[in-house]
Amino acid sequence: MGNPKAFLEIHRQEAGYRPIHDRIHDFGEVEQTLSTRERKLQASRCMDCGVPFCHWACPLGNKAPEWNDALYKGDFELAYQLLNTTNPFPEFTGRICPALCEKACVLNRFNHEPTTNREDEAAITEMAFQEGFIQPKTDIVRNGKKVAVIGAGPAGLAAANDLNHMGYTVTVFEKNEAAGGLLRYGIPNFKLNKAVIDRRIALLEQEGIEFKYGVSLPLTPSKGSGDTDAQQLPLFLERAGGEAFDAIVIASGTPTARDLKAPGRELKGVHFALDMLSQQNRVLAGMEFSKDERVTAKGKDVLVIGGGDTGSDCIGTAHRQGCKSVTQIEIMPKPVEGPEDPQNPWPEWPRTLKTTSSHEEGCTRRWNINTLEFLGKDGKLTGVKVQEIDWKPNPEGGRPIMVEKGKPEIIKAELVLLAMGFLKPEHPAYGNNVFVCGDAANGASLVVRAMASGRQTAQKVNSFLSAKM
Known part of the structure; x- marks a missing residue:
């Protein structure tokens, strides 16, 4: 904690949005950025609380006091390393997370001016990419086990990333033409530029994760078939991937939107x-x-x-x-x-x-x-x-x-x-090597919760397969 009085001397300052008359004419990101000096001052407001409620509130368990302190001192490389220990994709949450951590910040209770954690983590990550602190891992030792991940949304990507770093050979199957799930196809570009997703996917590919696009997997029984999902899934994956998988992670999200069956629903418009x-x-x-x-x-x-x-x-x-x-x-x-x-x-x-x-x-x-x-x-x-x-x-x-x-x-x-939300998917009884995570398991929720679920599921997969090694 570099400046123990900063929260008394420096007020919360948000970067704010581009002017309305400017931003409504394009799909560029609406949020602006602070200067490096201003960002450091905002990080200095973090009080390094004895009981960090920000850490408690974050589904990923982000250690905001640690990386805010590193940011305040200008050590962006350390700040990113600390941030990345809990958050695999802070460039996503730094843009679109509602910041549960900020609402639980002690300063929010004190004067409703919490530390700008979300903006801070976005700034840390962008600086890390800019300065080349983020590089693909080239020293991953493979353990001979193969895992399929169904769905390239935030939960699937988080699970795939962790499993890949653990040494598993990971193949991600995605029904759409590109990865990201709702990050790409649900969230507008004015909140999340898709080049940010492409940059991360390129890094994951360099680290060895294989992506197969345009693959719709049989998560419902085939017409005229008596087979259950649980029977179809492993066989389909083996054919699509050309090999058998030791474990399967289903991160297919919540594809069914809640409808409104009022008279006239069929009208065009x-x-x-x-x-x-x-x-x-x-x-x-x-x-x-x-x-x-x-x-x-x-x-x-x-x-x-x-x-x-x-x-x-x-x-x-x-x-x-x-x-x-x-x-x-x-x-x-x-x-x-x-x-x-x-x-x-x-x-x-x-x-x-x-x-x-x-x-x-x-x-x-x-x-x-x-x-x-x-x-x-x-x-x-x-x-x-x-x-x-x-x-x-x-x-x-x-x-x-x-x-x-x-x-x-x-x-x-x-x-x-x-825009009334999505229906929670129902799943059959899969085999013990099939794991469900993210919105597919819990229903529609926040991106940060989906990522946390993906990471937790990766640990479950690892425990299951490690017992068989």
């Missing part, structure tokens, strides 16, 4: 959020779509149903596509405004109102709104009938009871984006 988000990311990568295939908000009134991060990403994308207006509705009540949440006191994560960079760009936000019907003309969406509702306590306990409030109304919309 009603889409899942990822229909738009993944297509836009592919367009930016150079892929072409016909006019009929294109999901675009250009010149349209847009309604986003769902108040989470995916809905926010839809708002930002709609603006960049040239929408006429954006409205976001959420069926649940409006979260508490302000830094503290009485229902989840520090150091727990506060469920308070979140305003993202996309919301700042312009959006009508409403809560306690239920969708009744999609309205259209000649097969095309023209509006959505909604109903303001309220929630009453359930006398029998459990989920509150929804009651109508006021009269139904119509929100004009030519494009509706359903």
Whole structure:
């Protein structure tokens, strides 16, 4: 702890976003960076607490006090080494993590000015790449065992990375044309430039991990086949990879979005959020779509149903596509405004109102709104009938009871984006050499939790296979 009084003398300073009038015209990353001097000052605010709640709150167990101290002293190489002991891909979390560690920071309890851990870890990692501190490992000793990883999202990549470093020969199977999962096909470029993913994948390939793209694995029984998933999977992998695998890691995420079965759902103009988000990311990568295939908000009134991060990403994308207006509705009540949440006191994560960079760009936000019907003309969406509702306590306990409030109304919309989350996958009883991790095991959650699950699963695979060596 280089400056024990820094938290008293230096206020929290965030890098902030590019000006709205500038950023809404491109898909470049919206977040700016501080100078090296300013970044060191922010790192100096970390108090090296006796009980580091930041470490407790982080699913990866990041040791923020240690690498913040190294950053403050200007030792970026040591800072990255300390960061990388717990976080395999800090360039991802440094951009998109909601920073559970910052909400649990003692300074957040003290004056609501926590240490800028997320921005600090992004700065450390970018400097490490820039200065050549990050190099592929060339001294990995192979142990003769082979592991297949299904899914190249954050969980699968984290599992593959750790297993590869342990000496296993790892093959990653991915249904899409490139690696990253929701990092690539769900999160917009204005939050995570895809060159950042490409840079890491290139490093993993140099370290020996093999990626096979465009491979859809049979995680559901074949039509007319009596075989179960558990019977099909090893055989399919053996054919796809040309060899048998000693263990299989399933990190296929949550591919099924939650639908809204309201009348008029079939109208042209009603889409899942990822229909738009993944297509836009592919367009930016150079892929072409016909006019009929294109999901675009250009010149349209847009309604986003769902108040989470995916809905926010839809708002930002709609603006960049040239929408006429954006409205976001959420069926649940409006979260508490302000830094503290009485229902989840520090150091727990506060469920308070979140305003993202996309919301700042312009959006009508409403809560306690239920969708009744999609309205259209000649097969095309023209509006959505909604109903303001309220929630009453359930006398029998459990989920509150929804009651109508006021009269139904119509929100004009030519494009509706359903951003209501994803359904948790169901899996059959696999063999004892098959392991499930990330969202595929736990349901949709944070990227940092998926990475933590991937690392934990790699340890389980290693324990299982080590017992057989």
